[in-house]
Amino acid sequence: xxxxxxxxxxxxxxxxxxxxxxxxxxxxxxxxxxxxxxxxxxxxxxxxxxxxxxxxxxxxxxxxxxxxxxxxxxxxxxxxxxxxxxxxxxxxxxxxxxxxxxxxxxxxxxxxxxxxxxxxxxxxxxxxxxxxxxxxxxxxxxxxxxxxxxxxxxxxxxxxxxxxxxxxxxxxxxxxxxxxxxxxxxxxxxxxxxxxxxxxxxxxxxxxxxxxxxxxxxxxxxxxxxxxxxxxxxxxxxxxxxxxxxxxxxxxxxxxxxxxxxxxxxxxxxxxxxxxxxxxxxxxxxxxxxxxxxxxxxxxxxxxxxxxxxxxxxxxxxxxxxxxxxxxxxxxxxxxxxxxxxxxxxxxxxxxxxxxxxxxxxxxxxx
Amino acid sequence: xxxxxxxxxxxxxxxxxxxxxxxxxxxxxxxxxxxxxxxxxxxxxxxxxxxxxxxxxxxxxxxxxxxxxxxxxxxxxxxxxxxxxxxxxxxxxxxxxxxxxxxxxxxxxxxxxxxxxxxxxxxxxxxxxxxxxxxxxxxxxxxxxxxxxxxxxxxxxxxxxxxxxxxxxxxxxxxxxxxxxxxxxxxxxxxxxxxxxxxxxxxxxxxxxxxxxxxxxxxxxxxxxxxxxxxxxxxxxxxxxxxxxxxxxxxxxxxxxxxxxxxxxxxxxxxxxxxxxxxxxxxxxxxxxxxxxxxxxxxxxxxxxxxxxxxxxxxxxxxxxxxx
Numbered sequence: 226x227x228x229x230x231x232x233x234x235x236x237x238x239x240x241x242x243x244x245x246x247x248x249x250x251x252x253x254x255x256x257x258x259x260x261x262x263x264x265x266x267x268x269x270x271x272x273x274x275x276x277x278x279x280x281x282x283x284x285x286x287x288x289x290x291x292x293x294x295x296x297x298x299x300x301x302x303x304x305x306x307x308x309x310x311x312x313x314x315x316x317x318x319x320x321x322x323x324x325x326x327x328x329x330x331x332x333x334x335x336x337x338x339x340x341x342x343x344x345x346x347x348x349x350x351x352x353x354x355x356x357x358x359x360x361x362x363x364x365x366x367x368x369x370x371x372x373x374x375x376x377x378x379x380x381x382x383x384x385x386x387x388x389x390x391x392x393x394x395x396x397x398x399x400x401x402x403x404x405x406x407x408x409x410x411x412x413x414x415x416x417x418x419x420x421x422x423x424x425x426x427x428x429x430x431x432x433x434x435x436x437x438x439x440x441x442x443x444x445x446x447x448x449x450x451x452x453x454x455x456x457x458x459x460x461x462x463x464x465x466x467x468x469x470x471x472x473x474x475x476x477x478x479x480x481x482x483x484x485x486x487x488x489x490x491x492x493x494x495x496x497x498x499x500x501x502x503x504x505x506x507x508x509x510x511x512x513x514x515x516x517x518x519x520x521x522x523x524x525x526x527x528x529x530x531x532x533x534x535x536x537x538x539x540x541x542x543x544x545x546x547x548x549x550x551x552x553x554x555x556x557x558x559x560x561x562x563x564x565x566x567x568x569x570x571x572x573x574x575x576x577x578x579x580x581x582x583x584x585x586x587x588x589x590x591x592x
Numbered sequence: 593x594x595x596x597x598x599x600x601x602x603x604x605x606x607x608x609x610x611x612x613x614x615x616x617x618x619x620x621x622x623x624x625x626x627x628x629x630x631x632x633x634x635x636x637x638x639x640x641x642x643x644x645x646x647x648x649x650x651x652x653x654x655x656x657x658x659x660x661x662x663x664x665x666x667x668x669x670x671x672x673x674x675x676x677x678x679x680x681x682x683x684x685x686x687x688x689x690x691x692x693x694x695x696x697x698x699x700x701x702x703x704x705x706x707x708x709x710x711x712x713x714x715x716x717x718x719x720x721x722x723x724x725x726x727x728x729x730x731x732x733x734x735x736x737x738x739x740x741x742x743x744x745x746x747x748x749x750x751x752x753x754x755x756x757x758x759x760x761x762x763x764x765x766x767x768x769x770x771x772x773x774x775x776x777x778x779x780x781x782x783x784x785x786x787x788x789x790x791x792x793x794x795x796x797x798x799x800x801x802x803x804x805x806x807x808x809x810x811x812x813x814x815x816x817x818x819x820x821x822x823x824x825x826x827x828x829x830x831x832x833x834x835x836x837x838x839x840x841x842x843x844x845x846x847x848x849x850x851x852x853x854x855x856x857x858x859x860x861x862x863x864x865x866x867x868x869x870x871x872x873x874x875x876x877x878x879x880x881x882x883x884x885x886x887x888x889x890x891x892x893x894x895x896x897x898x899x900x901x902x903x904x905x906x907x908x909x910x911x912x913x914x915x916x
Binding site: 243247248252255257396399402405409411416417530537549564567571572 | 750753754757758759761762763765766767769843847850851854855857870873874877882885886889892893896897900901904
């Protein structure tokens with residue numbers, strides 16, 4: 226088992242390398258660059274743009290060599306200051322700093338600076354994580370709970386009216402485009418009924434921007450009002466996320482439950498004369514939850530990577546929206562940081578799901 | 593689904609039930625000669641598919657949508673680039689008057705019905721052609737990996753892992769910006785090259801398990817050639833899941849086009865697609881004109897639902913082990 230985990234973990238490293246390499250190359254090949262932010266500014270001269278790009282070590286028209294250099298700089302094998310593979314102290318740049326290596330790049334634990342804000346990428350991301358976590362954790366808890374409830378009841382009462390209605394609704398919501406559902410919700414509940422605010426995390430009129438020091442100061446003065454305010458903004462995006470995700474997951478729970486209900490040990494339990502509820506809860510439900518739990522594990526990266534679509538529609542300034550902002554501004558280093566974090570989470574969650582499944586289900590061989 | 597609740601008639605699996613029943617009834621008790629008609633896999637599948645009401649409904653809707661996509665811009669008498677309000681300062685206010693324009697008008701005074709009809713061509717063809725490209729690549733690579741095994745299998749599957757682990761939307765957004773310029777054809781190619789890895793993994797798994805199945809071993813034992821085994825024995829058994837994935841790819845491509853266009857990374861502003869119409873409407877939604885995003889969005893939603901229902905019907909119909 227531990228050998229299996231070790232081998233799989235080692236396999237992650239080339240996979241991650243491939244991901245960041247491909248992403249970086251794609252991004253550099255895309256037309257435009259971070260300098261496009263000066264397009265609208267007549268006071269910025271060409272020379273200033275050149276100097277600005279040189280300071281970021283970005284080639285205006287990328288060629289294979291410049292992509293290697295820039296990727297090397299981000300990765301930590303190349304040093305932009307010395308324009309070589311040697312660090313400022315003369316050692317090879319990829320060595321640890323203490324051994325004469327450089328201090329730039331991810332192998333030295335440095336994600337670099339965001340080009341737009343000139344803040345460390347880590348800080349920019351850390352600033353957005355609370356907003357995303359509030360949205361995604363509430364949504365995840367609600368949709369998993371509802372999906373399990375609906376799926377189990379639909380499976381136990383198979384072909385009943387309830388089952389048919391749940392199946393039908395699951396189909397509808399599974400097929401609806403998330404962003405369209407969001408737009409319609411905004412129109413109906415915000416514009417027409419005026420029940421909930423259409424966009425944002427906090428009311429801009431009454432509160433400072435979310436997650437700023439001023440906000441937390443105001444939060445400290447009246448926590449209840451602050452929480453209620455966020456809650457009101459949370460309802461629409463959470464509802465959209467829950468509706469869309471319940472659809473697929475409740476089908477999954479139902480299928481897993483049905484398979485479990487057809488097992489021999491369930492028939493044996495029934496034949497022994499056990500109560501129906503005991504059979505369902507003790508024999509069927511527990512076993513049916515195994516694949517469901519691994520499925521939930523696969524959803525965990527979503528907690529941090531955020532919901533790009535929903536956050537865009539509702540202007541929820543979290544990780545998903547940060548990603549879109551990064552793509553629009555060609556903020557290379559911010560994007561690379563986001564991609565590295567997101568794909569690491571996805572790959573690790575996959576591994577964890579496989580391992581958990583192999584541990585709890587003795588029928589699975591892992592060699 | 594309602595049809596699975598019908599009592600199973602054991603005769604139906606192998607005989608053409610309707611005609612047989614009729615002949616028995618006519619012949620009465622005197623003559624028991626029953627005309628047994630054997631049906632091949634496809635006829636059986638078609639019969640199962642026909643009973644799936646939602647799938648038939650979905651197919652009809654998709655057929656109508658494809659007809660609109662093909663004929664709509666030809667039959668529709670107005671030019672989509674003729675925007676009545678374009679020259680007026682501030683444009684025409686969007687209005688909803690079903691008597692003049694069934695679905696209302698947009699900011700430029702264009703009818704939303706027109707956006708839906710003209711947009712169908714780009715949106716539906718992106719769905720269809722993405723499905724074709726991605727399914728071809730996915731099935732080929734999956735079958736190759738599953739059948740060849742060994743090093744080639746390992747290499748192809750590592751590549752699939754890589755494709756699946758890269759943030760999907762990032763690649764689409766960047767690629768759409770890079771190759772795009774908002775051309776529908778480029779979007780189709782980008783989608784086609786990105787939607788296949790999941791299917792390839794599925795096909796490989798199917799081939800791996802079917803390769804060892806008893807009926808394949810039996811076929812091999814009596815000397816059936818590899819090609820014939822692949823296409824006549826394995827493919828019909830793998831077809832159900834493949835077709836279902838294909839429909840999912842089509843549904844996914846239509847929604848992704850809409851979303852990518854919605855973020856202004858997709859179809860250029862001078863073309864009309866459903867996602868494009870939605871994107872343009874977003875800025876005016878807070879003024880209360882719901883009809884502008886509603887109808888193009890409805891077109892997307894209904895098409896995707898139809899495609900998913902077809903997939904569901906095909907899953908039941910193409911399962912060779914299905915009793916009905």
